[in-house]
Amino acid sequence: MRTPDGPALGAFLRRLLHFDKAAAVRLTGPPGGGLLAVFGRPPFEVLAIRTIRVDGLPEAGVDATVSAGELLESLGEDGGFAIPSALSVAAAWAGMLPPRGGWTAVASPGVDELRRAVAGGVREFRQRVESLPEQRRTREELDATAARVWDAQVGGAVDGLPLRVAHAASGMGFLPAPAEHAGEGAAVLRNGPWWRLRTEYGEVAYRRPVGAGLGLTVG
Structure with a gap:
């Protein structure tokens, strides 16, 4: 192929x-x-x-x-x-892919807007960690702090989108630096508990746990 x-x-x-x-x-x-x-x-x-x-x-x-x-x-x-050759033991996550159809477009944010939201989340995480006493900076506490930050909403025009989705898109190279794009936009879609963020460089899908809170808004 x-x-x-x-x-x-x-x-x-x-x-x-x-x-x-x-x-x-x-x-x-x-x-x-x-x-x-x-x-x-x-x-x-x-x-x-x-x-x-x-x-x-x-x-x-x-x-x-x-x-x-x-x-x-x-x-x-x-x-x-x-x-x-296919793996003899498939990854557990591979059995639950996002639905193929039924998606509703909810927003069309700019890449810069999403990058700013991610940068805000990074600052929030660092500030929270720095405020913790040294003896409390355990792996469990850091993981819990990260969860609180990244489970927040992006806010603004994409209110409701979990910030972890934009964070993942940034980490995977789907939100290019300003010098690499000319104001391209993204598409945010939803299907029940599923969220999907799409840019021309790739997509991120996330299934919000049922009953999960939305947390803070980072703008």
Whole structure:
């Protein structure tokens, strides 16, 4: 198989492997189609998604969970790649993908707006940590502090979007620096408890736990 989106696929896989050297990805492509969706699980409790164009997709389609590292190793400079053997023990997250249809667009924020929200969250986290006595800066306390910050809402035009979604998009390279874009926008969609943030560089999907509070607003 070959993809004209080889550089984008390579960048996506390298980001996942930066967070987890044993990262897995789930690949899904419909029968007779020319698109392959690549799902990964970065450490933000979200799913990161990159859809690539593919020539030579099997007529029966593709649905497999494989090693991100092996997939990256197979990717050639010409965009050629091979789907590795499926993992004998699939990643637990791979069994719960976001719904394919039923999404409602709720906002179209600018990339800069989302980057500012993430920067605000980072400042909030640092301030909270710095205010903790040294003896309380345990892993459990830091994790709880991070959860409180990133479970907050982005606020503004995308009120309701969990900040962790924008944070993950930034970490995966889906929110480019201002010098790399000319004011591109993003799309925020919702389907029940699911949220989805889409830019031209990739997507992040997140299923909010039922009954979860919205927390603080970081603007």
